[in-house]
Amino acid sequence: MLQCPVKNLYIFNGLERFMPSDLVRTTVVDALQDALQRAHERGLLTLRSMPLLTLDLPKRAEWGDLASTVAMNLASSERRAPLEVAQIILDNMSKREAIFDRVEIAKPGFLNMTVKPKLWLAVLGEIESSGAAYGRCDLGQGRKVLIEFVSANPTGPLHVGHGRGAAVGQALARLLIAAGYHVVQEYYINDAGRQMKLLGASVYVRYQERMGRAASLPEDGYHGEYINDVAGLVADRLGDALLTLPAPEAESRCRDLAYAELLEAIQKDLKEFGIVFDSWYSEAGQSATGVVDQVLNELRTRALVFEEDGALWFRSSVYGDEKDRVVRKREGDYTYLAADIAYHRDKLQRGYDLLIDVWGADHHGYIPRMQAVVQAYGHPADRLRVVLVQMVHLLRGGAKVEMSKRAGEFVTMREVLSEVGADAAKFFFLMRRSDTPLDFDLELAKRRSADNPVYYVQYAHARLASVFRVAQERGIVVPKTGEADLSLLADADSLALVRKLSAYPSVLEGSAAALEPHRVTFYLQELAGLIHTYYFKHRVLPTVSAEESTEEEPAFGSEAAAQCRNHREPLTPAVTAARLVLMGQVRQVLENGLSLLGISAPDRM
RNA sequence: GCGCCCGUAGCUCAGUUGGAUAGAGCGUCGGUUUCCUAAACCGCAGGUCACCCGUUCAAUUCGGGUCGGGGACACCA
Numbered sequence: 038m039l040q041c042p043v044k045n046l047y048i049f050n051g052l053e054r055f056m057p058s059d060l061v062r063t064t065v066v067d068a069l070q071d072a073l074q075r076a077h078e079r080g081l082l083t084l085r086s087m088p089l090l091t092l093d094l095p096k097r098a099e100w101g102d103l104a105s106t107v108a109m110n111l112a113s114s115e116r117r118a119p120l121e122v123a124q125i126i127l128d129n130m131s132k133r134e135a136i137f138d139r140v141e142i143a144k145p146g147f148l149n150m151t152v153k154p155k156l157w158l159a160v161l162g163e164i165e166s167s168g169a170a171y172g173r174c175d176l177g178q179g180r181k182v183l184i185e186f187v188s189a190n191p192t193g194p195l196h197v198g199h200g201r202g203a204a205v206g207q208a209l210a211r212l213l214i215a216a217g218y219h220v221v222q223e224y225y226i227n228d229a230g231r232q233m234k235l236l237g238a239s240v241y242v243r244y245q246e247r248m249g250r251a252a253s254l255p256e257d258g259y260h261g262e263y264i265n266d267v268a269g270l271v272a273d274r275l276g277d278a279l280l281t282l283p284a285p286e287a288e289s290r291c292r293d294l295a296y297a298e299l300l301e302a303i304q305k306d307l308k309e310f311g312i313v314f315d316s317w318y319s320e321a322g323q324s325a326t327g328v329v330d331q332v333l334n335e336l337r338t339r340a341l342v343f344e345e346d347g348a349l350w351f352r353s354s355v356y357g358d359e360k361d362r363v364v365r366k367r368e369g370d371y372t373y374l375a376a377d378i379a380y381h382r383d384k385l386q387r388g389y390d391l392l393i394d395v396w397g398a399d400h401h402g403y404i405p406r407m408q409a410v411v412q413a414y415g416h417p418a419d420r421l422r423v424v425l426v427q428m429v430h431l432l433r434g435g436a437k438v439e440m441s442k443r444a445g446e447f448v449t450m451r452e453v454l455s456e457v458g459a460d461a462a463k464f465f466f467l468m469r470r471s472d473t474p475l476d477f478d479l480e481l482a483k484r485r486s487a488d489n490p491v492y493y494v495q496y497a498h499a500r501l502a503s504v505f506r507v508a509q510e511r512g513i514v515v516p517k518t519g520e521a522d523l524s525l526l527a528d529a530d531s532l533a534l535v536r537k538l539s540a541y542p543s544v545l546e547g548s549a550a551a552l553e554p555h556r557v558t559f560y561l562q563e564l565a566g567l568i569h570t571y572y573f574k575h576r577v578l579p580t581v582s583a584e585e586s587t588e589e590e591p592a593f594g595s596e597a598a599a600q601c602r603n604h605r606e607p608l609t610p611a612v613t614a615a616r617l618v619l620m621g622q623v624r625q626v627l628e629n630g631l632s633l634l635g636i637s638a639p640d641r642m
Numbered sequence: 643g644c645g646c647c648c649g650u651a652g653c654u655c656a657g658u659u660g661g662a663u664a665g666a667g668c669g670u671c672g673g674u675u676u677c678c679u680a681a682a683c684c685g686c687a688g689g690u691c692a693c694c695c696g697u698u699c700a701a702u703u704c705g706g707g708u709c710g711g712g713g714a715c716a717c718c719a
Contacts, residue, residue: 190719372718
């Protein structure tokens with residue numbers, strides 16, 4: 038469905054194949070690839086059709102750490118039993134001993150592989166040398182992306198829904214940067230048209246009331262309390278000067294002041310939320326240039342815009358939209374679409390290879406017509422990808438917090454921010470796929486306990502940071518990866534962590550390709566879970582009392598050691614050194630992941 | 643009525659572009675702290691993956707249909 042540019046292509050028998058990006062997977066895929074090639078050269082396999090060489094993570098430990106289904110996928114085109122094909126692949130692996138501890142064939146035709154710990158552990162060195170760059174990939178190959186998000190009318194403060202859009206947009210932007218795109222983040226200011234007029238009129242009404250003159254809000258006017266505040270500001274600045282002006286002029290003065298004030302408030306909210314835009318694009322600025330007319334005329338000469346019933350229409354139906362759409366009403370006003378056509382044409386002309394729009398999910402019906410615009414300018418529809426963001430249901434201790442923008446009473450982003458903080462808000466906004474509704478419990482987000490996933494992940498980072506702090510205090514040297522004996526990390530718990538670390542690049546890549554930042558959030562929760570367990574079970578630094586102790590203790594990794602917790606586990610300086618290396622890289626990946634989501638990675642909590 | 647999203651444990655949701663005995667968190671209940679942060683850890687229980695049909699060696703995943711929930715429909719933005 039979602040089409041995305043794909044990296045790491047390699048050609049095999051004339052077919053393009055996708056390859057995973059992390060170290061171990063790459064190695065294993067190469068080995069399988071090589072085995073297939075050799076079997077082919079020996080006439081054992083025809084390889085008329087090549088299946089994807091993807092690797093699965095087996096669900097059970099006895100199935101190894103990676104599994105391949107190639108044999109089953111190949112079986113029908115090879116006209117052989119899957120088990121036979123698996124055997125052939127196995128027999129033709131040339132570097133088997135160097136890479137695997139075990140390769141086994143299982144029931145229907147799985148190839149279950151256990152990779153040598155040494156190979157897994159090599160990822161630690163990779164993380165160390167890459168640091169903050171670990172996990173980056175070249176999916177984008179430098180392609181230019183414009184991601185537009187929030188884009189709220191400057192007619193009021195941002196509400197929670199905008200907050201979710203902001204968190205998603207920012208995370209996407211960072212994700213795409215990490216995936217090798219050149220990214221520009223833009224806010225489209227809807228500062229033209231009817232809504233702005235209504236804003237001016239509403240403020241003027243409140244202004245008059247302040248001045249003791251009776252007035253009533255226009256239908257569809259803005260009711261919010263903030264309108265009153267803005268009216269107060271107008272009164273402070275201009276006194277009663279507006280009372281003597283003709284209404285249209287007074288309203289327009291109110292509009293201009295309100296606009297400046299509200300836009301500034303929006304920018305302030307976003308800044309506080311840690312969201313920074315590269316570019317602010319004004320709709321009013323665009324329409325002032327006359328470009329909308331120009332664009333419509335241009336489309337008219339191509340018969341993509343036509344006149345009917347006194348209105349002007351965009352022939353979006355030829356590009357798959359269900360019907361044509363009005364761009365200029367009979368009364369002569371442009372519709373929102375007209376401005377949007379010009380805006381998206383402008384984006385395309387600025388030379389972006391990919392446009393991403395983050396919209397509220399209620400605009401989903403708008404997608405076909407915008408993709409029609411993109412096609413009208415000669416680009417494939419998927420040059421524009423729309424990420425939909427669903428509603429946020431605010432809860433407080435399980436009970437719904439009612440919101441109604443109509444009545445002017447809605448929960449603002451600012452309120453949520455000041456109540457739970459930017460980190461917690463972002464984490465919650467990114468905890469679900471963006472196109473599913475989100476329950477956001479304010480009480481839960483504030484709670485400093487295990488059931489709050491934000492703190493769970495941040496605490497994992499803080500704990501590790503603390504280990505290094507204590508190590509430094511005690512004068513324990515933190516070695517470089519190359520200086521430690523990594524073979525001491527060959528136990529199941531350490532390897533589980535290392536395998537998780539090595540999956541990080543694939544998670545990022547998948548997340549970026551699918552435009553789904555929530556995958557990173559899930560990954561971080563899983564990694565945090567592993568490290569909390571590890572921390573509880575295994576000691577990294579020697580206990581102060583045990584530093585000279587030579588007492589008999591259960592053998593490392595034995596049942597007894599696992600039962601009776603970490604302090605009985607033998608801990609030599611070499612083990613401490615190796616574990617410090619491991620902890621250091623886990624900390625790094627936690628930091629990388631959190632920073633991708635725009636969330637801080639605290640050193641202490 | 644036409645598109646869109648969704649239906650997985652009591653609740654909220656993941657499920658790696660079709661794989662083996664379907665996972666996590668919360669909630670319930672029970673346990674763990676002389677020692678690197680208990681904001682943590684461990685254990686128990688909980689499922690016809692809404693339903694039917696199809697494609698396949700293999701379907702929670704793909705296709706079709708049914709039922710149910712949400713959102714949407716404009717010469718509003």
